[in-house]
Amino acid sequence: MNRSRLMATTMLAVLSLAVVIALTVVITRWSMEQDLVSESAIKQWNQELVTQKEELLAAKERSEQQIQALSSRLAGLQAHLLRLDAMGNRVASDMGIAEEFAFSQEPAIGGAESSPYASNAQYEDVASTLSQLENNILQKEQQLSALEAIVFDKDINAEQKISGRPIVKGWLSSPYGNRADPFTGKKDWHPGIDFAALAGSEVIATAAGVVTTVGSKSGYGKFIEINHGDGFSTRYAHNKELLVKKGDMVKKGQVIAKVGNTGRSTGPHVHYEIMKNGRKLNPYRYIKN
Known part of the structure; x- marks a missing residue:
C-alpha cells in the first residue's frame, strides 16, 4: 500500500516536472518571438523616421527655392510698377491733370519689416505682399486706362479742332x-x-x-x-x-x-x-x- 502510494506520488511529481518544463519552453519561445517582433518593428520605425526626415528636408529646400523665386519675381513686379508710376505721373503732369491721378504717391505695398526677399522668407509674407501688389497693379491699370481715355479723347479733339490754313504754301x-x-x-x-x-x-x-x-x-x-x-x-x-x-x-x-x-x-x-x-x-x- 505504501509502495503503491509512493509510486503514484513519484509519477505525479515527474508529470508535474514535465508540465513545468513544457510550459517553460513554450513561454521562453514565445518571449523570444515577441522580442524578435519588437526589434524588427523598432528598426522599421527608425527607418521610416529617417526617410520622413529626408523627405521633409527635401520639401523644405524646394519650398525655400520656390519662395526665393517668388520673392525675385515680386521684386521685379515692384520695380515695373514703380516705372509705370513714373510714366503715368509724367504723362498726367504734361497734360496738366496730375491732381486727378495719384501716380506720385508711394505705391500701397505692405509686408513684414524684414525683407520678404531673404532666403528665410516665410510663404505667408510673400503671399501677403503679392496679394497687396496685385491690388495695387489693378488700381494702376484702372488709372492708366482712365488716363489713356483722356489722352485719346484729347487727341481726337485736337484732330477734330479746325485750325491752320488749307494750303501748305500760298x-x-x-x-x-x-x-x-x-x-x-x-x-x-x-x-x-x-x-x-x-x-x-x-x-x-x-x-x-x-x-x-x-x-x-x-x-x-x-x-x-x-x-x-x-x-x-x-x-x-x-x-x-x-x-x-x-x-x-x-x-x-x-x-x-x-x-x-x-x-x-x-x-x-x-x-x-x-x-x-x-x-x-x-x-x-x-x-x-
Whole structure:
C-alpha cells in the first residue's frame, strides 16, 4: 500500500516536472518571438523616421527655392510698377491733370519689416505682399486706362479742332466779309477766305472728319466739303483735282485736292469756308489757332 502510494506520488511529481518544463519552453519561445517582433518593428520605425526626415528636408529646400523665386519675381513686379508710376505721373503732369491721378504717391505695398526677399522668407509674407501688389497693379491699370481715355479723347479733339490754313504754301488773297466783286467791281459779301497758290499745289484738310460732298458746285468749281462733328464743316473750292471721295475719313493735314482755277475764279487759289450748323463763320480766327 505504501509502495503503491509512493509510486503514484513519484509519477505525479515527474508529470508535474514535465508540465513545468513544457510550459517553460513554450513561454521562453514565445518571449523570444515577441522580442524578435519588437526589434524588427523598432528598426522599421527608425527607418521610416529617417526617410520622413529626408523627405521633409527635401520639401523644405524646394519650398525655400520656390519662395526665393517668388520673392525675385515680386521684386521685379515692384520695380515695373514703380516705372509705370513714373510714366503715368509724367504723362498726367504734361497734360496738366496730375491732381486727378495719384501716380506720385508711394505705391500701397505692405509686408513684414524684414525683407520678404531673404532666403528665410516665410510663404505667408510673400503671399501677403503679392496679394497687396496685385491690388495695387489693378488700381494702376484702372488709372492708366482712365488716363489713356483722356489722352485719346484729347487727341481726337485736337484732330477734330479746325485750325491752320488749307494750303501748305500760298498767301491770303481775299479776306472774309465785304469786298469788291472781282468780276463786277460792285460791293459784295465774301463768305470765306481766298488763298492764292501755285496751280497744282496741295490743298489740305484743316481738321479730321468725313467727306460729305465731292464734285462740281455752281460758282465754286470743283468742290469738297468735310463734316467735323459738333455742327462744324469746312469747304474747299476752285480745285483743279479732287483726291478724296464722298464718305472718306480724312485726317488733319491730309492732302485732299490740288489748287486750281475752276468755277468763278480769276486765278489759281483755294476758297476756304467754315460753317457751324449751316451758318458761315469768319475763318480768320480759326487760321490763327
